[in-house]
Structures are given as C-alpha cells and as structure tokens.
Amino acid sequence: MSAPDKTIPALSTQSVDKSFGSLVVAKGISLTLPQGERYALIGPNGAGKTTLINLMTGMLNPDNGRIFLGGDDITTLKPDARVKRGLVRTFQINTLFPHLTALESVTLAICERRGDAGVWWKGLPSYHRDAEEAYGILSSLKLSPVAYKPTHELAYGQQRLLEIALALATKPKVLLLDEPAAGVPHEESSELFSVIAELSKDIAILFIEHDMNVVFRFASRIIVMVGGAILVDGTPDEIAADPRVREVYLGKGHRAHG
Amino acid sequence: MIGPVIGVLFDGFAYGMLLFLLSVGLSVTLGMMNFVNLAHCAFAMLGAYVTVFLMNDLKWPFLATLPFAFLAAAFVSVLLERTLYRRLYRASDLDQVLLTIGLAFVSVAVAAYIFGTVLQPVQMPPYLRGSFNVMGVNFAVYRLFLVAVALAITLILVLTLEYTRFGAQVRAAVDNQRMARGLGINVDGAFAVTFALGSGLAGLGGALAIEIVGLDPSFAFIYLVYVLIVVSVGGLGSIGGSFLAASLIGISDVAGKYYVPELGAFLIYLVMILLLMWRPAGLFGRR
Amino acid sequence: MSLTTDPVSGPYQYLKAQSRWRVLEVAFWLCTLLPYFLFPNYLVLASQIAITALFALSLDLILGYAGIVSLGHAAFFGLGAYAAGILSKHGWGEPITGLIVGGVIAALVGYASSFIISRFRHLTLIMITLGLGLLLHEAANSAHFLTGGADGLQGVKIWKIFGLYGFDLWGYTAYTYSLIVLFLGFLLARRITNSPFGLALRGIRENAVRMPAIGAPSHAHIRKIYTISAAMAGVAGALLAQTTETVALEVLSFQRSADTLVMLVLGGAGMLYGGIVGSAIFMIARDQFSGINPQYWYFWIGLLLIVVVMVLPNGVLGGLKKLFTTWRGPS
Numbered sequence: 049m050s051a052p053d054k055t056i057p058a059l060s061t062q063s064v065d066k067s068f069g070s071l072v073v074a075k076g077i078s079l080t081l082p083q084g085e086r087y088a089l090i091g092p093n094g095a096g097k098t099t100l101i102n103l104m105t106g107m108l109n110p111d112n113g114r115i116f117l118g119g120d121d122i123t124t125l126k127p128d129a130r131v132k133r134g135l136v137r138t139f140q141i142n143t144l145f146p147h148l149t150a151l152e153s154v155t156l157a158i159c160e161r162r163g164d165a166g167v168w169w170k171g172l173p174s175y176h177r178d179a180e181e182a183y184g185i186l187s188s189l190k191l192s193p194v195a196y197k198p199t200h201e202l203a204y205g206q207q208r209l210l211e212i213a214l215a216l217a218t219k220p221k222v223l224l225l226d227e228p229a230a231g232v233p234h235e236e237s238s239e240l241f242s243v244i245a246e247l248s249k250d251i252a253i254l255f256i257e258h259d260m261n262v263v264f265r266f267a268s269r270i271i272v273m274v275g276g277a278i279l280v281d282g283t284p285d286e287i288a289a290d291p292r293v294r295e296v297y298l299g300k301g302h303r304a305h306g
Numbered sequence: 307m308i309g310p311v312i313g314v315l316f317d318g319f320a321y322g323m324l325l326f327l328l329s330v331g332l333s334v335t336l337g338m339m340n341f342v343n344l345a346h347c348a349f350a351m352l353g354a355y356v357t358v359f360l361m362n363d364l365k366w367p368f369l370a371t372l373p374f375a376f377l378a379a380a381f382v383s384v385l386l387e388r389t390l391y392r393r394l395y396r397a398s399d400l401d402q403v404l405l406t407i408g409l410a411f412v413s414v415a416v417a418a419y420i421f422g423t424v425l426q427p428v429q430m431p432p433y434l435r436g437s438f439n440v441m442g443v444n445f446a447v448y449r450l451f452l453v454a455v456a457l458a459i460t461l462i463l464v465l466t467l468e469y470t471r472f473g474a475q476v477r478a479a480v481d482n483q484r485m486a487r488g489l490g491i492n493v494d495g496a497f498a499v500t501f502a503l504g505s506g507l508a509g510l511g512g513a514l515a516i517e518i519v520g521l522d523p524s525f526a527f528i529y530l531v532y533v534l535i536v537v538s539v540g541g542l543g544s545i546g547g548s549f550l551a552a553s554l555i556g557i558s559d560v561a562g563k564y565y566v567p568e569l570g571a572f573l574i575y576l577v578m579i580l581l582l583m584w585r586p587a588g589l590f591g592r593r
Numbered sequence: 594m595s596l597t598t599d600p601v602s603g604p605y606q607y608l609k610a611q612s613r614w615r616v617l618e619v620a621f622w623l624c625t626l627l628p629y630f631l632f633p634n635y636l637v638l639a640s641q642i643a644i645t646a647l648f649a650l651s652l653d654l655i656l657g658y659a660g661i662v663s664l665g666h667a668a669f670f671g672l673g674a675y676a677a678g679i680l681s682k683h684g685w686g687e688p689i690t691g692l693i694v695g696g697v698i699a700a701l702v703g704y705a706s707s708f709i710i711s712r713f714r715h716l717t718l719i720m721i722t723l724g725l726g727l728l729l730h731e732a733a734n735s736a737h738f739l740t741g742g743a744d745g746l747q748g749v750k751i752w753k754i755f756g757l758y759g760f761d762l763w764g765y766t767a768y769t770y771s772l773i774v775l776f777l778g779f780l781l782a783r784r785i786t787n788s789p790f791g792l793a794l795r796g797i798r799e800n801a802v803r804m805p806a807i808g809a810p811s812h813a814h815i816r817k818i819y820t821i822s823a824a825m826a827g828v829a830g831a832l833l834a835q836t837t838e839t840v841a842l843e844v845l846s847f848q849r850s851a852d853t854l855v856m857l858v859l860g861g862a863g864m865l866y867g868g869i870v871g872s873a874i875f876m877i878a879r880d881q882f883s884g885i886n887p888q889y890w891y892f893w894i895g896l897l898l899i900v901v902v903m904v905l906p907n908g909v910l911g912g913l914k915k916l917f918t919t920w921r922g923p924s
Contacts, residue, residue, distance in 0.1 A: 105806070131808030139806070145799035148792075151604060156796050157807040159789040165809060166817065168790035172608045175789055179604035196607060218808050342716055390899070397902075399715055400662050404858055405902045407851060411895025419889060527847070531727065538720045572731040579724045583709060586717045 056119040058083045058252035059135065059222045064103055064113030066276075073099045075277045077113070081222065084249045088267035089256045092296065096276040097256045098140060101224045105137045106130050118221065132161070134221030138211040140230050140256070146200040150191055150210055153199060154182035157217035185213050189243060205232050208240060216247070223247070225255035229262070241266050264288070272296075309442040314564050315557060320449035322556020323456035324518060327511030329533040329540075330463065330548045331504020337480040337543020338497050339395055344406040345386075346508055347530040348413035349379040353509025354521045355417060358426045368431050372513055379509025380502040387501050392494070410526050417523040426521040434517075448517050455514065459507065463545055476500055480543035532559075535578045541588025551589060612787040621866065625772055629765075636764035642876045643771035644832045647778050649857045649868030651825035654782060656854075657863030658791065659818050660798035661710065664719055664850055665726025666826060669699040671733065671845030673827025678746045678840040679739065686752040688835050692774065695831025696824040703823020707816040714801070723847070730845040746840035760836065767836040774832055775869075778825055782865055785821070794818055798863070855894060858901060861908025870910055 059081040066074040073096045081087055089097050102108040104115055106127040114123045117135050125133070145153050158178045159165040172179070186195050189209045194202055199210065208228060215223055228244060229237035241262050244253065257263050263270060264284045271281040274296050280287070287293055332346040353375035360371040386409065394402055430448060437446040467473035475496045478486040487493050512525070519529075532555065540551030555574060562573040581589070628639040648670050655661040673695030680691055706725055713721060733740045740746055753759040758766045785791050793814050796804055804811040834840045843849060852875070853868075860871025875894075882890060905912045 107805075127805035128808050128810050131806060136808075137806060139803075143800055143803045143806075145796055145803065147799055148795060151607065152792060153796075155604075156789075156792050156809075159792065160807055160809045164789045165793040166790055166813070168785045168788045168817070168821070170789075171612050171784065171787045172789060172792065173605065173612060176605035176608055178789070179608055183604045195604075214807055336716065340715070342719065390903070394902070398660075399719065400656070400660075400858075400862075401902050401906070403662060403664070403719065404854075404898050407855075408895040408898030408902065411891040411898065413895075415889045415892030415895065419892070531723070531847075534720055534723070538716060542716070568735055570731045570735060572728065572735060575724050575728040575731060579709075579721060579728065582713075582717055582721055582724070586713055 054083060056083075057081055057116070058085075058118060059104065059254070060116045061104065062114045062116070064100075064110045064115065066099065066103055066108060066110050073276045074103060074110070077103075077276075077278060079271055079278065079281070081252050081254050083221075083252050085268050086245070086253045086255070086266055088263045088270045089254055089273065090258070090260075090263060090270060091273035091279075095273040097273055098226055099276075100273070101137055101226055101256070104224065105135060131218055134219065135224070136215045136218045136220035136222070137224040138215050138226055138228060140226040142204075142207045142211060144199045144207060144210060144214070147198055149196050149198055150186055150202065150206075150213070151179060151182055151195040153210065154185055154213050154217045155179045157214050158182050161218050182217060185216050189213050189216075205236050205240070208232055209243070212244070220251055223251050223253045225253060227256050227258065229257065229259070234259075238262060238265075310564075312443045314561050316443070316445060317449065318557030318560035319553055320446075320452050320556070321518065321560055322553040323453050324511060324515050325529075325532055325536050325556050326549055326552035327456055327459065327514065328508055328529060329536040329552060330545060331501075331507045332533055333537045333540060333548045334476065334480065334543055334545070335497065335501050335504050336537060338476065338483065338493070338500060340542075341391065341395060342399055342402045342406065343391075344403060344530060344534075345409035345413065345526075346406075346505070347512075347533055348410045348526040349383050349505040350508040350512030350515070350529065351413060351417060351521070351523070351525045352382060352512070353379040353506075354512035354516050354525065355421060355426075356509070357513035357516065358421070358428060358521060361428055362426075368428075368434070372510060375513035376506040376510045379512070380506030383505030384498065384502045387498055391501075392498075410530070414523045414526050417526075421523070423523055426516065428516050428521075430517055452514055452518070459510075460545070460549060467545065472496065472499070532574075535574065537588075539578055539581050539588055541590035544588070544590035547588055547590030618866075622776065625776075628768065633763070636768040638764075638876065638880055640764050640767040640771040640836055641833075642873050643768065643775045644829050644836070645853065645856065645872040645876060646869040647771075647775045647832065648826055648829040649853050649860070649872050650775075650778055650782055650865065651822045651829065652853055652857050653862055653865065653868045654785065654818055654822040654825070656857065657867065658786060658794040658798060659815060660801065661815065661819070662719055663722040664847070664854070665722040665724070666822075666853065667845055667847070667849040668726045668729045669703055669823040669826035670830035670833075670849065671729060672699045672702055673830030674834040674840045674844040675733065675740055675746065675830075676827070677831035678749045678834040681749045681751055681835070682746065686750050688751050688754050688770070691751070691835055692828050692831045695834070696828040699827020699830070700820050700824035703827075704816070704820040707819035707823075710819055711812040711815040723850075726845070726847060726850055730842070730847070733845050734842060740840070740842070743842050745842060746834075749834060749838045749840065751835045751838060760838070764836075771832050771836060774828065778828065779865065779869075781825070785818075786865060790814070790817070855898060857908075859897065859908055861910035861912075864907075864910050867908050867910050871908065874909070 057080045061077050061079055064074055064077040077100060091097055099108065103110050106125060110123070114121055116122065117130065117133055122130055122133065155178050156165065158181050159175060162178060164175055164178060183192065183195060186192050189212060191206060191209055191213060194206055199207065202210065212228065225244065229240050232240060237259060245266050267284060269281060270284055270287045272279045272287065272293050279292060279296065280290055282290065328347065328350050332343060335341060335343065356378045357371040357375045360366040360374060361368060390405060394405055434448045434451055437444045467477060475491045478489065478491055479493045479496055483493055536548055536551045536555055540547030558577060559574050562569060628636055652663065652666050655663060676698040677691040677695040680694055709721060710718065734742055751760060754766065754770060760766045793809060796809065797811055797814060801811060830844055833844065856871035856875045857868045859874060860869065861867030879890060901908060
C-alpha cells in the first residue's frame with residue numbers, strides 16, 4: 049500500500065438495499081466516512097443501524113448497491129477478508145471468548161492478522177512478540193492488570209474494553225463501534241469514549257450511540273437513520289437544529305442535553 | 307410389468323407412514339427448542355414394549371393396547387422432560403447429544419433386562435392379517451391400516467396446529483422463539499405439552515411398527531437413524547416436510563432393497579447427505 | 594491450565610509456563626510402562642487401550658478443541674484399518690509404511706469431507722458426520738471382494754517391525770509399538786494445542802461467530818484440524834489392523850464412534866489426557882464386567898453419561914482438577 053490519498057474516503061456505501069421478505073431494513077443507503085474522522089450513527093431502535101454495520105462488514109449481503117473500502121470495491125468479500133483489509137467492528141452485546149484469557153484473546157487476533165494462526169508445528173512461545181504486542185494494547189486500554197484472567201471473570205466494563213482491544217489488534221483502518229458503551233454505567237461511559245477519542249487519527253471511526261451527550265461531544269458529523277434509510281446527515285450543530293430530527297428522534301426521548 | 311412397481315410404491319409408502327409417525331414429534335420439538343433428542347426412538351420402543359406386554363401377558367386385543375402405548379411414552383417423556391431435559395435447553399449440542407444417547411443406552415439395557423434380546427412375537431388379530439389382490443397387486447391389510455392411521459393422525463395434527471390456540475402458540479414458538487416469549491406465550495409450557503404429544507406419537511408408532519419391522523432392544527438405535535434422516539431432510543418443525551421426507555425415504559428404502567439389495571442402506575445415506583448439502587435446513591426448513 | 598496462582602512477570606514467561614511439561618504429565622507417561630511389570634498378562638488389552646486412546650485423542654482435537662460434534666469419526670479409523678489391512682493382504686506387510694498409508698488415506702478422505710463439515714453446525718453437522726460414517730460402513734459391507742464384508746478381512750500378515758520385532762501372542766511387541774505411536778501422536782497433539790493454530794481452534798470453540806470479525810478464516814482452520822484428526826484416526830485404525838492381523842466391519846460402526854465419544858467425554862474433552870484416561874477406564878471396566886453381565890454393560894455406560902452431563906461437565910479429569918483446586922484453597 050502506498051501513502052494514503054487523503055481524498056479517497058476510508059469507507060463508503062453506494063445505494064445499499066436490503067430486505068428480509070417484505071421487511072425493508074436498508075433502502076438506498078449512501079454514506080461516506082472520510083479518513084481519520086469520527087462519525088456517529090444515530091436513530092431510534094429498529095432504524096437499521098446494526099443492520100447497516102452487518103452489511104458493511106459482510107455479515108449480511110446487500111440486495112443492491114456497493115461498498116467501498118479506501119476506494120476498493122469490497123461488496124463481495126467475506127467478513128474475515130474485510131477485516132484483513134482493515135474494516136473492523138465491535139459488537140453491541142459482548143461477543144468474546146469466555147474461557148480464553150484477555151491476553152490470549154488479543155494474541156489470537158494479532159496472530160490472525162500476521163498470518164501466524166495457521167501455524168501448528170511451532171509453540172506459542174515462539175510467537176511471544178505477538179503476545180507482547182497484545183499486552184501493549186491491553187495496557188493502553190488499562191487492561192493489563194487482568195491480562196491473565198479468563199474473559200468471563202472480567203468486570204462488564206472491562207469486557208467492553210476488551211471488545212475494543214480485539215478490534216485494535218487487527219490494526220483497523222476503519223472501526224465500526226456498535227454501542228461501545230452499551231450497558232456501562234453513565235459515569236463510566238464518557239471515560240470509555242475518551243479512550244476511543246484518543247485512538248490514533250489514522251483510524252476512521254463510525255459509532256452507534258444513544259447517549260446524545262456523548263454523540264455531540266465526540267462526533268464530527270452525525271448520520272441519522274430512520275426506518276432503514278438515512279434521514280439526514282450533518283454537523284452536530286446542524287443536527288441539533290434540524291426540526292425533522294427533533295420530531296422523529298430527539299423530541300420523543302427527551303434525551304438531548306438531558 | 308407395472309404390478310411390482312405399484313406394490314413397491316405401496317409398501318414403501320406404508321413404511322414411510324411408519325417413519326412419519328415415529329419422527330413427527332421429534333421434528334416439532336427440535337424446531338421449537340433446537341434440542342437434539344437422540345432418545346426419541348427409545349420412547350417409540352417403550353410404546354412397542356407396552357403393546358407387547360399388554361397383548362402377550364395380559365391378553366389384551368391389539369387395538370386396545372394402542373392408546374396405552376401412546377400414554378406410556380407420553381408419560382415417561384414428561385417425567386424425563388421435567389427432571390433432565392429442561393436443564394439442558396441452553397446447553398451445548400454435545401451435552402444434549404450425550405444425555406440423550408445415555409438415556410437411549412439405558413433404555414436398551416432395561417428392555418434387554420425385562421424382555422431379553424430376542425425378537426418379540428406378536429399375533430395380529432385376524433381382521434388385520436392377510437391381504438387382497440387388486441389387478442395382480444398384493445395389498446396387505448395391515449399396511450392399509452397403517453396408512454389409514456397415519457393419514458388420520460396427520461389430519462388431526464394439521465388441524466390442531468392450524469386452528470387451535472395451542473397450535474398457534476406452537477407455530478409461533480417454532481417460527482421465532484424469542485419473539486413468541488416476547489408476546490407472552492408460555493414457550494416452556496407449550497414445549498412440554500408438545501414434547502409429550504410427540505413422544506406419545508412415537509410410542510404409538512413403535513407399537514404399530516412391531517408387525518412391520520419386528521421388535522428387539524436395538525430398535526432404539528436402528529430407527530433413530532431413519533428418524534433423524536426424516537427430520538433433517540424434511541426440515542425442523544415442518545409437519546408437511548416430515549410427511550414428504552418420510553414418504554420419500556420409505557419408498558426409496560423399500561425400492562432400494564427390492565431392486566438393488568446389494569447396496570443395502572447405502573442409497574438412503576447418500577441421498578440424505580446430498581440433500582443436506584443442497585439444502586442444509588431441509589426441504590421445508592426456513593433456517 | 595489456569596495461572597492465577599503463579600506470579601507471572603510477562604507475556605513470554607506466561608506462554609512458556611502454559612506449555613511447560615508438568616510433573617504429573619511425566620508421571621502419567623511413566624505409568625504407561627507399568628503394565629510390563631504389573632500386568633504382563635494384560636498387554637494385549639493394554640495395546641488395545643493405547644490404540645483406542647489414540648483414536649479418542651484424534652476425536653478430542655476436533656471436538657474438545659474446535660467444538661465439532663462428530664457421530665461418525667469411526668469412518669477414518671475404519672479407513673486406516675482397511676487401508677493397512679488390504680495393503681498387507683496384497684503382499685506388503687511392512688508395518689511402518691502401513692501406518693503411513695492408513696494415515697494418508699484417512700487424511701485424504703478427511704480433507705475431502707472437511708469442505709462439507711466446515712460449512713455446517715448443530716444438527717446438520719451431526720447428521721452429516723453420522724451419514725458419512727454410515728455410508729462408509731455400508732460401502733465396506735457391500736464391497737465384499739475388497740473388505741470381506743461382514744465376515745471381516747482375513748489373511749492380514751504383518752512383517753517384523755524393522756525386520757527385528759515380530760508380533761507375539763502376549764502382546765509385548767503390540768503394546769510397545771502402540772504405545773510409541775500413541776506417544777508420538779500425543780506429542781503432535783500437544784504441540785498443536787500449544788501453537789498459534791491451537792489458540793485459533795480454542796477461539797472457534799469458544800465463539801465461532803466472533804472469529805471472522807477478528808479476521809480469522811474459521812473454515813480453513815476447521816478444514817485443517819479435521820484433516821489432521823482424520824489422519825490420526827487412520828493411524829489408530831491401521832495400528833489395530835496390524836496388531837490384531839484382522840479387520841472386522843465393526844471398525845467403521847456407529848457403535849465405535851459413539852463409544853469413543855463416551856470415553857472422551859468420560860475422561861474430559863479438551864484436555865488431551867481426557868481421551869487416554871477415558872479409554873483406559875472404559876476398556877478396563879468393559880473387560881472386567883463383560884464376564885459378568887455383557888448385556889447390561891450399556892446400562893452403566895448410559896447412566897454414567899447422564900451423570901457426567903448433569904454433575905461432571907468436564908469429565909473425570911475436570912472433576913479431579915476442580916477437587917484439587919478447591920483443596921488447595923481458592924486463589
């Protein structure tokens with residue numbers, strides 16, 4: 049890969065459609081995530097936000113439309129191939145490896161990235177550099193004290209961080225965070241988002257989040273989805289002022305700046 | 307020479323109806339709970355032994371034993387469901403497989419202990435014996451009886467599922483268990499009842515099977531394979547799928563053994579694997 | 594395996610500690626030499642145990658480490674047995690190459706079927722493994738000219754190992770031979786489970802859905818371990834054919850698949866030693882009880898399975914480990 053051309057978006061979709069039978073979950077979704085930006089994806093429950101992430105990461109296949117990563121068409125690639133190219137997601141509900149330790153989990157992701165995970169004739173100690181890198185990632189997320197603990201013994205907030213650690217281990221160019229603070233107490237969630245905000249500017253981030261305080265503080269641009277389609281996207285100020293958004297979303301929940 | 311062909315088709319269809327009775331309960335319960343129950347045919351075997359016991363030791367007439375074959379299997383299955391099965395609904399496939407294989411092993415040994423390993427002799431009443439000849443084709447009375455019973459039960463099942471409140475609950479649970487729970491349907495309760503009915507039908511099927519395939523303690527495993535084939539080919543939770551798959555497998559098994567006996571059951575297994583590779587969720591499966 | 598009690602200074606030391614040989618392991622392998630001194634009359638049984646243990650170990654690789662439930666693993670055991678048996682019947686009785694041929698044939702079929710296996714899970718997977726097993730069983734039954742069908746394969750003659758050690762009636766050679774092959778297989782399995790690939794397999798077992806999201810080609814991993822496991826099962830089958838100088842149709846039976854699954858789970862899956870301990874317990878018990886009550890053997894096996902699932906989820910070894918941890922006090 050040559051030096052990245054800043055004008056090419058990190059991730060973009062072109063009129064992506066998806067329906068299950070008669071239920072339309074995505075219609076004509078076109079969005080662009082420039083390099084190094086932090087975008088928020090918001091919308092009421094059932095708006096199709098997670099579905100959109102599933103479509104972009106290849107866990108679902110779109111009926112129509114195309115998906116581009118750094119200018120390359122990745123519409124037909126399998127999920128693991130997309131991860132290898134730098135498109136990585138986290139999950140709203142912790143989907144971790146309960147009986148692997150935190151260190152083992154992250155080491156696994158690094159081995160997969162480096163192509164070491166197919167090696168069965170050499171012991172893991174020969175790959176201690178992978179484990180040390182994993183330890184470094186865990187340290188940067190303040191997880192080193194629990195590195196040798198099985199995942200299922202970790203506190204909930206630590207498991208949320210481990211989700212992010214797993215994603216970082218794959219060296220993402222684009223990170224899709226599906227409610228990274230879901231289930232985390234309010235006071236801890238902004239702490240978690242500061243960690244996210246401090247991530248390298250080489251990583252473009254699209255995150256789903258319901259807490260409007262967080263959204264307005266961390267997103268440079270906000271995309272609002274309703275009923276499987278993009279209603280509007282704009283800067284936080286534009287979104288805050290948009291009457292349509294107030295009507296379908298902010299008006300209902302009284303969450304904004306509350 | 308169309309005669310033998312019709313004869314094989316008829317025998318195959320009758321055999322298929324037997325497989326249908328044996329497997330329909332498993333199909334519905336698997337569709338609801340995704341519980342891999344390898345002890346299903348042990349319930350069928352239980353029903354069969356109840357019939358043998360009532361006929362040979364208590365001298366009951368054959369038809370009178372059938373309701374008790376049904377009830378005994380249903381009762382024992384509820385007992386086991388309440389005590390063992392329900393604790394493994396969320397467990398891994400492996401645990402479910404192990405528990406139910408264990409139950410099947412125990413049932414085989416218990417049957418061998420009580421009845422011995424010999425083939426059980428039963429004497430069908432005169433009106434179910436013999437056959438009659440239509441245009442050169444032999445129709446065994448017992449097989450006609452079997453087909454009639456199976457069709458009647460299919461009709462009852464379909465009507466129950468389509469037109470009763472209980473049937474609606476079962477269909478909702480098979481379709482989407484989580485949503486059904488969300489709608490306030492007592493999925494566990496509906497499952498327990500379905501499980502009992504399904505096992506009862508297996509028990510009835512077992513009783514009806516004695517005349518066709520014989521009965522010894524290996525029944526619980528030999529027919530398990532056929533039942534699993536019917537269920538996975540038909541698609542989980544689909545009565546129509548089970549019916550069609552059972553007919554297909556019954557006919558191809560009988561035809562295979564008639565025309566290419568040297569292949570044995572090879573053909574059936576091959577057909578099953580190819581079908582599953584083509585449609586992993588079965589012919590009528592939705593997942 | 595848990596390291597909560599040991600102070601660990603860094604990731605490298607941690608990995609080292611994970612794969613280090615423990616005293617108990619060394620003691621275990623020394624114990625496998627005891628039959629020579631304590632039970633010289635039971636060496637034939639001991640060699641059968643070693644062979645079954647190797648087969649159980651191969652099942653552990655796919656079931657205990659990658660979470661693939663197979664009800665038809667005897668297919669590969671039987672392929673290896675028939676390959677080695679038929680080879681010898683047609684004039685080539687050299688044992689080591691026979692083992693290799695058995696392993697390679699099983700591996701080839703394993704690799705071909707792994708493309709099917711890796712696509713499915715749950716009931717469909719169970720049915721496909723079961724179906725492939727039954728299919729081969731029927732095929733061997735029908736191919737009388739090649740396999741001897743239900744009468745078994747007769748006329749297997751195995752040459753001396755390295756031209757030196759002939760198979761004797763007391764099973765000295767058979768046990769030594771089987772034990773060495775088992776140990777080599779164990780070393781291989783141990784290396785695999787302690788490798789990056791082994792870590793990936795545990796990832797698949799723990800959360801198969803998550804694997805693609807960290808960039809893991811799960812299907813390729815599953816194909817690889819399935820092939821390795823098939824090869825190991827094939828070697829075990831070839832061992833049985835060579836040490837008994839006959840091949841019965843039973844090597845391909847569902848019963849053998851189920852029995853081995855029982856042994857593995859009884860001992861404890863996912864722990865390498867579980868299959869070995871489980872087959873020793875199972876086969877010694879069967880040998881002891883078969884004289885008394887052959888019919889009801891499966892009653893106790895069935896009961897044992899129910900108990901294991903209900904109260905001893907990690908088998909005998911898992912239970913012992915738990916007992917040991919409690920005894921040492923919570924860390």
